Each structure stands twice: as structure tokens, then as C-alpha cells.
Amino acid sequence: MPAVSETGTTPGDGSVAVLARSLLDTASIPRASGQRLRVAPAHALTGEQLAAVQELTDRVASALGLPGVDVVPEPGPLTASEVAVSRRLALRTPGAVADGAPERAAERALAAFPGPAVVLPARDGTPLRCWSAGPEDAPAVAVVSACGMPVGLAAKWMAALSPEYRVVTWESRGLFAGDDGKGLGPLPDHTLDAQSEDVLAVLDGFGIARAHVLGLCGGAVLALAAAARSDRITSMSLWHGDWELGDDTPKTTHQRDIESLLTRVARGRPQAAAMHRLMSRPSTLEGLRPDIAHYLIHPYATAELLHRYGLLNGVIMATDCRRLLTAPQPALVVTSGRDTTAHPAGSTYVARHLPRAGLRTLPEGDHLTAFDAGAGLVALARGFLRTVTVPHRRGA
Template identity: 45%
Template sequence: MVDLESRQAIADLSEALLACRPMIERLDAPVRVATGGVATGGAADPLPVANRVAAALGLPQLAAAGDGDGDDDGDGVFHGVVSDRIALGGLAAALARIPADSDAVAAQAARCAAADLASWCERVAVPVDGGAEVTAWVAGDPDAPAVVLSSACGMPARLAEPWLRHLAVGRRVVLWESRGMFGDLDGFRGDTDVDAQVADARAVLAALDLHGVHLVGLCGGAVVAARCAAAEPERVSSLSLWHGDFDLGDAAPKTDHQRNLLGLMDMAVAAPDQAESMHEVVCQSMLGTVPADLAPLVLYPYLTAELFLRYCRLNSAIMHCDLTATLRDIAQPTLVVTSATDDTAHPQGSREVARRLAAATLVVNESGDHISLFRGDPGMLATLDEFLARTVVGAGR
């Protein structure tokens, strides 16, 4: 018999492992995790049950940090990121009470997997220019009004999962992942400029035959969304831009974060042979800078030197993209959202974008930043719902 606390521990561990899936699948196995001071090999060791959960989810096995060689190697920091996210030490006591022959482990893990993003979203491979492809995540009623998300460049779809879950109720929702950052990492040789990223967005709209779309742009994805809306007025009927990372010259000042990140990316793009050494420094500097619940997703683009370089190329292009001319071509109703306290993307950029658009509604919240954005802050989602309710959005097809 497995008690309720132990069943909940299995569910918590399953959900944490699934949230880490994009990172775990790129790390060398086994993934090394801390056990919170609980000795391995003893009666209270949580790893045997944890590995049964991982196996049930189709994920690589776990090992205790320090049990093998390489804990301080290049990807050791990311094993630590996964370890912090699953927080195995806190679950150890409940997991240790589960009998070795209990069927509850696989059953509970299966229930969590059935509710996971990968189960309720369809993944569609969309061919794009250069012989490459991008993955679109699609959910909801195909005949319902369509909302397409242009998420933060280079980030896994799971980072925007709260948006996908919310929008899939009563709508058709689509998100595509950035070119060259997922799938066959070794085989990608495509372009990384903004034109190519916009072409990917347009390819997704065409492949899914979407019309009357509301296009959502998050962070740097707002630049791609704006360019796509200007190029596709017949498919995109309305637009919203959330905490956008905008370049409008002197009219849109940068935060320290924007300036520092852009400087780093420009250095990597200019000297790709030095990207590996830069990557090592960046990995060490990232420790403790991102909340544990989001770190496995936000830090995904930094997993390897090659991934880091591609991320720099994609985002450097976005951050240098002056939207001045594009904004004159956007006639669709547009919601522009920022906050007075955003120290990641300067709020003045959003204010200036809204001022230059033909049909903009500007919302400047008193507080909020990119963390609340990607956690799917209820107030933000309510703001979007209100805008959609008064904006004509056509059917998904």
C-alpha cells in the first residue's frame, strides 16, 4: 500500500523530470543529482524509486552527484540545474516508504505523462528554407479561433506552457521552436538572421493554413511577431507584444541586462572560435541567477558551446533589428504590454512601439517582469483574454 504523501512525491518528481526533459535529453547520462544528504545504498535512498519514475517516463537514469567522474566537467553545472529542479532530497522520505514491488510508481508516472505537454500537444514538423525544419506545437480545436505564439527565441516550447494551456481552452493554439536549436543540432547549417526567423513563422502559418490569427510575441519573439504581422496582413488579424526586446535607436533605451547580453552575443558571433571558452565562463556565471523552477528551460540554450553560439547568432540579430520601418506597416489592432519595473527589456521600448503603431493599446503594469511572463501570470492572461474578446479573430482555418 502506498500512502497519499508518497503518491504525491511520485507525481511531484514526475512533473519535475518532465519539465527538465529538454535539458535532460541533451545531457550525458546518467544525470547526477543531489540526494539532500541521504546516503545512497541505504534504506532511505530515494534513487531506486526515482529511477523507476525516470524509466516509466522514458528518461535516462539518475545517479548521485559525486558517485561518478565528471561532476565538475563542462555540463556539470546543468546536472546541478536539474538536481535543483527535482529537489530529490525533499522527496526522499516519502519515496523511501514505497515498496520495491509496488505498481504505483509506474501508474502515477503514467498519469503525469498523460497530462504532460508532449501528450496533449501535437508536434508538427514544418519544412523551412535551406532544407531545415522547425517544430510546431499545436493544440485545441482546429476550427476554433487561432492564437499563435512567437516565444522567446531559442527557448523550449515548455517555457510558454502556461500560455499554451490557457489558450488551448476554446481556441486553437500554435507555438513553433526556433530554427537550429532543437532536433538535429549537428546537421543544421541554415541562416540565423531575422528574415529567416520571420520566414519560419510564415511557413508555420502556411503549413497549418491559418487565417484570422492573433499573433502573440514574447520578449525577443515580439520582434519576429511584429515583422510577421507586417508581412502577413491577410493571415494575422491582431497582435500582442509582451515585454518586447525592441531596438528603435535612441528612442528605445536599453537596460543594463540588454546591453551586457548583446555585448556578449556580439563577441561570440564575431569570434566563433572563442565561443567555447566564452561558454565556459558564462555557464559558471549563471549559477543562482535564474529561479530553480524555470532554470532547466531558460538555460537550455547554454547547454553546449555550439548551441550557445547559435543562440547568440539568432538573438543578436533580433536585438539589432530596428523596427522603425516595420511599425509603419502594421495596421492590425495591437496590444502592447510591459511593466514599469522590467529590468530585462526596457519598458520605454514598448511605450515607443505603441506610440508608433496605428491601432495600439498600451498596458504598463506597476510590476512584473520576464519571470511572471513565463509563469503565465493570471493578470497577464486575463489582459490577453480581454483584448481577444473585443478583437475580431477569425476561425483557425
């Protein structure tokens, strides 16, 4: 191919830079499955064009250290996770590619925010894929994302808060494979105690003594559980929490359906495999936001992931949180009347019963917009953080 400069960075524009970022953004699924995914291009390609796309994709994936993908001529028959990845990659005919461009694009993608994972041990030795951003001497914020979600779903919160705070986050134990190509490691413990201790283990690994915890969805349950067990958690903000509160609050249809699904797949791998065959249909993607579907589908991508997700998130959704509502730290509880995923009445109850909590019920936004870290949400988070964190850095 003739040597030309790299141009274009619009998603799906066929540039090498965008391809590298997209492959890295969807890497959790092929890493965990241990095999090449089939992906369809964004539009019909001739045989020659298909070969060129495959060659370039293979080169970029190899430079990223990722399993390659098999580019197929038509969208079907693909699984739901393959369709989600296909949509994110939006492969199209590449233009002329400069010598060394795939390798340079891969290097830049790997270095881009939030950067490569740091693998830290949980207290039972389980490896945790972790990230840190922001000044090391600033007050710390631990972002506790929803169970089973890749780091990309929390990256906007990291980017928004890291100019003022040291922000750390991690991916759920046992649901994400490392970069060594060995697939998923063991899952020795899936209890709520183990998962909430991971909050403290991440702080240990980064040398952080005390932190605010920002919990999203089921991550709000883990944040609260960590605060109830340790005064190293100095304050918390709990966003659109997915709470189990017995008969004291209602649940949405979504909460009831997911809890039933998780109970079923947690019973054993045969049950998970049977359910996975049903959930692999592309119709599973209906109702999922296309821009983040490749994150949301991760814990459903393989039968083994689905079984482990049933164990981990099943415990989060089934634990009666009323016993945790003695946590004395100052707390901000946020929900929206438009949240049809996690019933806002749960957050209202939690705010009413925590000793030092305030409630904000927003007029706009649904469950998933909490992950978008929009300007209004970030301003709310920063305003609360400034009231509960040390206003100066250590040593200043």
C-alpha cells in the first residue's frame, strides 16, 4: 500500500486510529471468551475489500495484543455480543495506510485515557484489573461501577473527576480476563463481603489510606457495604442504587426479571448454558443503547460469564441492605423519577434511614444516564465532594 498520513478520527470512519480505539474498547469480550469473534462490516463489501479489512484488523489487533476478529460478509448469523461489537467497530473499507500506522495507532490507543490496567490482588488473592487517574496527593475517590461492566462505562466519571481528585476504579472480580491470553481466572469467593472488601483492597494496592466512594447501580450496594465495614471510607455518593429492602419498597419489573434470571443461572453451569443460548439471540440487544451495548452485553457474552454474573450480581441484588443503613459517613443519594431500571423508592428509603444522608431526586435522566457523567451530574458530585473532602492536598 502507498505511504500516506493517518487522517480522520470519526467513529466508524475507517481510520486506523479509530479502529485501534474501537478494538480496545470491545476487548473484554474476546479476552474472556478466548476465541475470535465474528464481526460484520458496516456496509456490504466486495471480496477484495473484505480481505483488506481483515488484513488491517488483524494487524491492529496483533499490535494491541488482542485476539483477532473474523470479518464476515453479512450480519447473520451472529450472536448478540458479536452484533454489539460489530456495531462498535463499524468496519468499512480502509483507505491507504501508512507504513507502521497500525503499530503507531495501537501504541496511542493503549496509552490513551484511562490507560492500561494495573493488576492488584484482592485480599483472597483474586486478581483485580484496576485504573488510577489524577494527582496522587489529591483526595481520593473510588468509583464503584455496576457489577460486570467494563471500565469504559466508568471512564467518563474518571475523566470528569480526575482533574481535582485521585480517582480509582476496577472491574468486577472473576468476570474479566487479563492480557496474558489465559482467559478467566478462578472465582474463589462471590459473597458480598468479598466484593465489598475489593474496595479496600484497591485502596491498599494504590497506597490510599482513605477515600470517598461513588457507587453506581449495584456498585452503590458495594459502596455502602464497604462504608459499613470500614472508616477508611470517609463519605459516599450513591447513584441510582439497585437496593434490596424487603417489603419496605417496590421494585421495577426490570429488577424482578433480572433477579429471577440471576437466580436461575447461578444454580449451575448447565442452567447458565441453556439460558445463554437464548440470550445470544441478537434480539437481546433491543432496548440497549447502541453506544454502550458492547459494555452492557459483556456479562452475557459466554455461558461461563453468565454463570459467574449470576453468582456475583445475584448476591448484590439479593442482600437485604437494611442491615447496612447504620453506616455513619456523610452520604449523597441520587435518583430520578424517570428511572425504570432501579426503582427510585429504594433510594428514597436509603436516604431517609442513613444517619447522615441527603437525597436528590432529579427531574430528568434515566438509569443509564447516571454513567454518562453529564455536566449537571458532575457539578452535583463535585459540590458534595467539596463539602466532605480535605480542601488541600497532603503536604501543601
